[in-house]
Amino acid sequence: MSDAAFRRAFGEQFFDRLWQLKPDWAIAIGYYKYADRLVVPDEAARAERLEQADRWLAELRRIDPATLGPAVRADWAMLENEFLAERWGLTELKSWQWDPSVYNVAEPFALLLDLTFAPLDERLRLFGRRLERVPAYYAAAKASIENPSREHTQLAIEQNRGALAVFGAELEQALEMSGLDARERAQFNERLSAARGAIEDYVRSLEALDERLASGAVAARSFRLGGDLYPQKFALEIQSGDTAEALYERALAEKDVLHARMRTLAEILWPKYFPNEAAPSGALDLIGRVIARLAEDHVAPAELLDEVKRQIPELERFVTEHGLVELDPSKPLIVRETPPHKRGIAGASIDAPGPYDAAAPTYYNVNPLDEEPPERAESWLREYNRWMLPVLNIHEAIPGHYVQLLHANRAPSLIKSIFGNGAMIEGWAVYAERLMLESGYGEHRAEAWLVYSKWNLRSVCNTILDYGVHVLGMTEAEALDLLTRQAFQSEAEAADKWRRVQRTNVQLTSYFSGYAAIVDLREQLKRERRGSFDLKRFHEQFLSYGSAPVRVIRELMLAEG
Ligand code: ZN
């Protein structure tokens, strides 16, 4: 076996070179050696990345995967996909040309201020060295953009305006508090104002460009990825082995199955909640009315954080008592209010340490609602009502994302944790919801199953929407009908989703794709192993390979037996 040769070629030095080329990504996962480097995204940088990807690909292909042990063979396959995806992104997709929102310097700077891997003074010095190249960064961005889509141009305007917040009062305060001497401070401030100027200039130039795109003076690209690029991107990103079209067809069929099941549940619940009213004859109307009624049962804005804090240990107990998957009491999940600069649209999210800093705490951020406008808070709370809030906590935390990460960080493969597959990660969280309901969380009450089904329908419709919009030319009206009438989402949620599908592609299919593949694998093993199938063992084996594509994990599990 040539496992050792593979590990030599794609071990520490490989990653060090990767982080040199991609220091922003490195900072995000806790590797700080090149934290002072800001890569100027010009033609030379792209050429360097392409050359490196080709060199790595050639090196990788000199190792015959058939000579590798199963776990290392999976790493080999993930790397090959990674290098091919890099090449394809630079030469075929070319979002660096038509998506101005790929240019934004804010996030790594925010992390440098926020993280505590080094004393403040040291982090500010790294910050200062990065700042120096911000004007060159945006000059390269402007030179790279050609015939962008209006949607991505507007997104870039919004997000780069938002980026200015990272270079505002909080930063000035940090500088104030620091031990940097007068000369260092003066230099820092000079670079800071040049960086702010560069961001403002980028925003202004995009605003002017957007006007030319609107008037037709410059031809705008469609935000739709199209039937040529979409299947290729789907293959490289989702890595399910199935086609995008097949997944879309499956999602359409699944939508019908869910509607039928939800109709039965709504019929059961109708007399309980509407004792004096005849049920609507249309199935979608009936389901929608019952769901809206169930949504009235929710906590007050000020109670949200405490309610989440109460539910997490309850979910942990349930998972342990029902023997679903192993938890790790030595790595507790800390529930907290989302720190102000991270508050966005998302109501709750996991903030987990990267593979280079696996000992750092994991936070479950919950957006406080008491300062939101009352209608917004009410709309969010109706969505995450008594029946839905646990599903959110299951998805994000236990046994969803948090538990998957816990197990992934134990997997010894850096390759699998760094090049984690989004469909496996989201698929696991979506599968976790079903697992809990199947195991009796919610006591098999019709309310719990109906509201869960609405959530599950969201994953299914994300796939229908994404493929429909990017390949089949689905219109805005069709999309909103799908989301509101057929998937029972609020107008506000549907409008947000329409914005998201215009600005992203393929990612929305990851939830249903990964979920469907995990359910298929589980059912296959249940059939094959019959009496010897053990659910907890299945979950732990599944999670033990790290965030590899489900297709890859499947092969490993079938080989291992
Ligand atoms: Zn209410």
Ligand code: ZN
């Ligand atoms: Zn998720």
